[in-house]
Amino acid sequence: MLDFLYQSGWGAFTVLLFFQIPFVTVFLYIVYRKSFVDSGASDTASKKMTRVETIWMSGVIGIFLLVNIVSIPYFPAISTSQAAKLDKDIQDVDVTAMSWSYEMSEREFVVGRPVRFNAKSSDTVHGFAIYHPNGRILFTMMLIPGVSKSSLIYTFKDPGTYKVRCLEYCGLAHHDMNDELVVTASSN
Amino acid sequence: MLSATTVIRNTPLFGRMFNVDTDTGLEEINAWPGLMIMISFVWLLIAGLLGVAMPVTQIFELDSSLFYGAITAHGAALAFPFTFQLMVGVSLHRAASCLGTPVTGPLPALIFWFMNIGALLLALAVLLGLNISYAVMFPLPIVGVETGQWSMGTVILGFTGIALVLVTVILLYPLQIIKMLFFDNRRDDLLLSPRSLKDPGMLGMAIAAFVLLITGLPIIIVASAVLLGLYGILPMNLITWATEPVVFQFTFFIFAHNLMEAMAIMVISAVYATLPLYLADGTRKLYSDRLANLALWILLVTSLTSFFHHFFTMFPALPAALSYHGNIMSWGTGVGAALTIFTITATIWKHGLRPDPGLMTVIMGFVLYIFDGVSAIITSNVAWSFQLHGTMWQSGHTMAVLIAMAMIWIGVFMHHYPVITGRTLNKKPGYWFVGLFTTGALGVSYSFLAAGAAGMPRRFAAWNQEGWMVYGNLILFFGLILGAGMAALAYDLYKSRLISEPAGGKSAVPAE
Numbered sequence: 202m203l204d205f206l207y208q209s210g211w212g213a214f215t216v217l218l219f220f221q222i223p224f225v226t227v228f229l230y231i232v233y234r235k236s237f238v239d240s241g242a243s244d245t246a247s248k249k250m251t252r253v254e255t256i257w258m259s260g261v262i263g264i265f266l267l268v269n270i271v272s273i274p275y276f277p278a279i280s281t282s283q284a285a286k287l288d289k290d291i292q293d294v295d296v297t298a299m300s301w302s303y304e305m306s307e308r309e310f311v312v313g314r315p316v317r318f319n320a321k322s323s324d325t326v327h328g329f330a331i332y333h334p335n336g337r338i339l340f341t342m343m344l345i346p347g348v349s350k351s352s353l354i355y356t357f358k359d360p361g362t363y364k365v366r367c368l369e370y371c372g373l374a375h376h377d378m379n380d381e382l383v384v385t386a387s388s389n
Numbered sequence: 390m391l392s393a394t395t396v397i398r399n400t401p402l403f404g405r406m407f408n409v410d411t412d413t414g415l416e417e418i419n420a421w422p423g424l425m426i427m428i429s430f431v432w433l434l435i436a437g438l439l440g441v442a443m444p445v446t447q448i449f450e451l452d453s454s455l456f457y458g459a460i461t462a463h464g465a466a467l468a469f470p471f472t473f474q475l476m477v478g479v480s481l482h483r484a485a486s487c488l489g490t491p492v493t494g495p496l497p498a499l500i501f502w503f504m505n506i507g508a509l510l511l512a513l514a515v516l517l518g519l520n521i522s523y524a525v526m527f528p529l530p531i532v533g534v535e536t537g538q539w540s541m542g543t544v545i546l547g548f549t550g551i552a553l554v555l556v557t558v559i560l561l562y563p564l565q566i567i568k569m570l571f572f573d574n575r576r577d578d579l580l581l582s583p584r585s586l587k588d589p590g591m592l593g594m595a596i597a598a599f600v601l602l603i604t605g606l607p608i609i610i611v612a613s614a615v616l617l618g619l620y621g622i623l624p625m626n627l628i629t630w631a632t633e634p635v636v637f638q639f640t641f642f643i644f645a646h647n648l649m650e651a652m653a654i655m656v657i658s659a660v661y662a663t664l665p666l667y668l669a670d671g672t673r674k675l676y677s678d679r680l681a682n683l684a685l686w687i688l689l690v691t692s693l694t695s696f697f698h699h700f701f702t703m704f705p706a707l708p709a710a711l712s713y714h715g716n717i718m719s720w721g722t723g724v725g726a727a728l729t730i731f732t733i734t735a736t737i738w739k740h741g742l743r744p745d746p747g748l749m750t751v752i753m754g755f756v757l758y759i760f761d762g763v764s765a766i767i768t769s770n771v772a773w774s775f776q777l778h779g780t781m782w783q784s785g786h787t788m789a790v791l792i793a794m795a796m797i798w799i800g801v802f803m804h805h806y807p808v809i810t811g812r813t814l815n816k817k818p819g820y821w822f823v824g825l826f827t828t829g830a831l832g833v834s835y836s837f838l839a840a841g842a843a844g845m846p847r848r849f850a851a852w853n854q855e856g857w858m859v860y861g862n863l864i865l866f867f868g869l870i871l872g873a874g875m876a877a878l879a880y881d882l883y884k885s886r887l888i889s890e891p892a893g894g895k896s897a898v899p900a901e
């Protein structure tokens with residue numbers, strides 16, 4: 202469940218609805234009622250209003266904190282440093298992006314073995330996004346030329362052919378800037 | 390008669406919708422704002438056609454450079470000569486009528502001409518092939534010349550246009566607001582509804598002016614250096630610091646990010662200022678000015694440094710600590726927004742509303758604004774950013790925030806319409822506009838966000854894979870509904886009647 206929420210675009214979409222729907226329901230109900238049903242003043246005691254304000258604000262801050270604290274293990278900075286600590290056997294791959302292709306030191310990987318992607322751009326701003334065979338984005342990196350490498354560790358879980366796409370606009374053939382990685386099941 | 394009034398009168402079709410009333414002695418606060426608002430809608434028409442062009446090039450698999458040309462011009466037109474110019478027009482009228490200062494002299498004229506000539510030059514450069522997308526991904530313009538995608542001439546032309554627009558946004562407009570707030574003499578004949586900096590409406594305007602001025606200065610310096618280099622006035626080896634991609638990217642996003650935040654502060658302050666005028670019990674007072682001002686200050690403090698969220702996916706080139714800071718500050722803007730939601734809802738709950746199309750436009754614009762804010766803070770979480778950055782989610786956010794802000798300004802404009810033009814609007818087409826425009830905006834926005842969730846890249850001329858075309862078709866469909874909404878508004882403006890004319894239905898005109 203948490204993996205779905207924090208590691209996929211549709212998970213983000215679910216959280217989006219979770220925030221939007223209660224707001225729009227309550228807000229539009231109040232607008233409708235106080236405009237078209239009974240637009241007179243409500244004599245709600247100011248003490249009660251203050252209590253609603255406190256509950257609302259602490260609720261919002263509480264949920265914001267919860268959503269973000271639970272997301273921390275999914276930060277690439279955190280998962281990368283954990284993987285680096287736990288695993289000695291990390292496969293290093295150097296990626297250089299240029300208009301409009303990738304140079305990669307390796308394109309074949311094994312399920313379960315962590316891969317450290319070290320990526321940079323040699324001309325303009327490019328992206329390096331890996332798509333799971335099911336179409337989900339595993340991660341994307343932004344590569345600004347002249348900046349030290351972007352780097353993170355990812356461990357493939359499923360065998361298959363993974364698509365690589367550039368997600369930063371880089372000129373007239375931007376949409377043709379892609380590549381493929383092959384992930385095979387581990388030998389043991 | 391002022392020259393701005395003459396230009397409006399002589400503009401075919403649009404002139405009738407925005408004609409300034411010259412009988413009330415208020416021409417000095419109406420003419421330039423009226424002209425700016427009118428021209429902003431001309432740009433919206435252009436942006437709308439370009440918006441439709443994008444899915445069309447994809448459905449019929451036309452040449453991809455058409456798509457990239459359309460997206461560059463569409464984004465640039467929507468952000469600057471439409472939304473920003475609309476905001477300038479409405480806010481200058483609003484400021485003038487609240488402070489009793491005229492909008493005349495060289496500054497408003499410069500704002501108008503710089504913005505529109507700049508936008509025209511950029512549009513011309515795009516037509517000539519400068520397809521750099523609406524966010525300048527430096528050094529793409531230069532790399533594009535080296536790889537033969539467009540010529541150096543188009544880069545110089547386009548950058549000249551961008552420079553004129555930036556000078557308007559970062560220097561001229563904030564200086565005009567500051568001049569009116571602190572230096573111009575108050576004239577009682579122009580003062581319609583006195584306000585001071587203690588009012589949330591005025592406070593937000595002042596904050597926004599200073600944010601634009603201060604956070605825009607770095608990009609003005611860097612862009613001027615680059616431009617002087619391109620003109621050959623400065624030798625290229627003197628400006629290498631400015632053409633460093635990371636320098637340009639950071640100064641660009643510090644500005645572009647805070648531009649949006651300044652516009653947000655400005656637009657929320659406009660909601661705070663307009664809502665009380667429609668309270669049913671005649672109170673004309675927010676639930677709490679203190680809470681409203683607090684929300685603006687929270688928004689200011691948290692938004693200033695939350696721009697790091699544009700760079701999370703550079704890790705570790707952007708140190709993790711700065712990412713976390715950006716993440717926390719971005720969600721902090723959500724706390725400010727929650728406070729705003731409470732103040733607005735409590736005000737409506739406590740005092741009731743007199744429904745009116747202008748007010749409902751503001752309210753539905755506010756709903757869109759909050760909806761968009763949710764999508765914004767979600768991508769500003771570090772974990773989600775790695776799934777969503779560079780996808781249609783981001784385009785959806787950019788577009789939705791512009792639509793939401795524009796909708797609120799349109800609502801505020803509808804409120805001021807009788808004072809500016811001496812005519813009143815009709816309720817029925819007004820409500821049609823609110824309904825269609827809200828439906829279209831929500832539909833477009835959800836289509837973009839769902840496309841992003843499905844991994845569809847933004848600024849990407851190959852929709853015909855992985856089943857992404859569905860989202861493209863939905864965007865086109867809801868985009869046309871947005872267009873129908875604008876048509877209803879145009880009809881409403883066109884069919885407005887003189888205040889003195891006997892009305893079919895009774896429509897009360899609230900004071901400013």
Ligand SMILES: [Cu+2]
Pocket residue numbers: 299300301326327328367368369370371375378
């Ligand atoms: Cu690229």
